[in-house]
Structures are given as C-alpha cells and as structure tokens.
C-alpha cells in the first residue's frame with residue numbers, strides 16, 4: 284500500500300461516521316457505474332460528451348431490475364439512450380476487462396452484460412458486499428464491430444439495479460486488450476509497472492492521460508475526477 288493510499292484510508296475512516304449522520308437513512312443517492320471502458324455516463328462526467336444532470340451523478344443510473352435500457356428508465360437521464368450522441372467507442376479485442384466503481388457498496392446478486400437481448404457475461408455477487416472497485420473480464424462471444432454493451436449491477440437487498448451502457452468497437456484499431464495503444468494516441472501506452480511523476484503522460488483506453496502527481500499501478504480512468512490521472516481526452520484518429 285502506498286503512503287497516499289494509507290492516508291486516504293485513514294481519512295475515509297474518520298469521515299465515515301460523519302457521512303452516516305448526515306445522509307438520510309433511506310438514501311439511494313450513491314451507487315456505481317462502469318468507469319472503463321468509459322461508459323456513456325462516464326463520458327458525460329468527464330465532459331467527453333455534453334450531457335445534463337447525469338454528468339454530476341454518473342453513479343445514479345438506477346431502475347427496477349430487468350430493464351434493457353441505458354438510462355434505467357429515468358426520464359432525467361434519457362439522453363443515455365440516445366445512440367445518435369457522439370459516444371466514443373473504445374477499441375477492444377475479443378475479450379476486455381470492465382471496471383465498476385461502486386460509490387456505495389450494496390450487497391450484490393450479480394453483474395450482467397448484455398448486447399441487445401443476448402446475455403454475454405454474468406458474474407455472481409453471492410449476496411455479498413463488493414469492493415469499491417470490481418474488474419470483470421468479458422468475452423464478447425464472437426461479436427465484432429461497433430456494439431453497445433449494457434452492464435447491469437443487480438443489488439441483492441432491493442428490487443433495483445444500476446445500468447451502464449458502454450460503446451465498444453470489437454476488433455477495432457488498438458484492440459486485443461487493455462493498455463494497447465490506439466493509432467492516434469501521442470503518449471506511450473500506459474505501463475502498470477512504471478512509476479509516473481506529475482506531468483507524465485500515457486495513453487490508455489483510447490484517451491491520453493496526464494499524471495497530476497506520483498502514481499504507480501493505478502489505471503487511468505479508475506481514479507475518478509479528483510484522482511491522480513487527468514483525462515486529456517480521446518486520442519485523435
């Protein structure tokens with residue numbers, strides 16, 4: 284554990300009782316979304332695509348279980364269902380690792396991945412509380428080209444689920460897995476073993492990134508808006 288991480292844990296432990304007192308008991312305001320490959324609500328939050336309210340709360344796309352919609356049936360987030368918006372498709376290979384960030388770690392029955400009505404992957408949550416960050420490797424089952432993946436996080440102790448749509452280009456430029464460098468990226472591909480200092484750049488998931496301070500091992504795009512990696516935007520193609 285790095286010194287920064289240890290500090291963050293201590294701060295989190297001190298802040299937790301305060302949050303417990305200030306949030307209403309019935310709150311359902313903080314939950315989770317797919318941060319990489321960048322989901323539609325993540326592209327809203329990062330400013331890659333201009334959006335309304337969802338840009339402030341990419342974690343809030345919650346609806347009853349069993350839907351097949353990017354917005355989870357929320358009228359306020361209907362733009363997530365709009366395929367004509369300039370969503371950036373991440374180039375991927377035949378499999379790819381998806382990362383969920385859970386801002387509230389609700390006990391989980393499963394995570395599911397759909398393309399259309401086809402279930403392409405499912406992960407059992409065993410009714411347990413998941414870690415804040417979960418990585419799942421999805422096999423696209425032979426699908427190719429541009430596809431819209433609907434990732435669903437089924438909470439086990441409520442009737443609800445969280446919805447996150449991710450646009451991917453299977454077999455597209457730079458495909459073959461995480462960390463490969465798409466054609467237009469100017470920075471060298473992100474290296475999980477390298478130490479980056481503030482100002483260093485790397486490319487990852489079709490974006491260029493700049494480290495704000497010392498970092499090693501933390502993937503660009505998983506540390507959040509206030510995290511160490513600044514998103515410099517999509518690499519020009």
Ligand SMILES: [Cu+2]
Nearest residue numbers: 311313314387
């Ligand atoms: Cu929640």
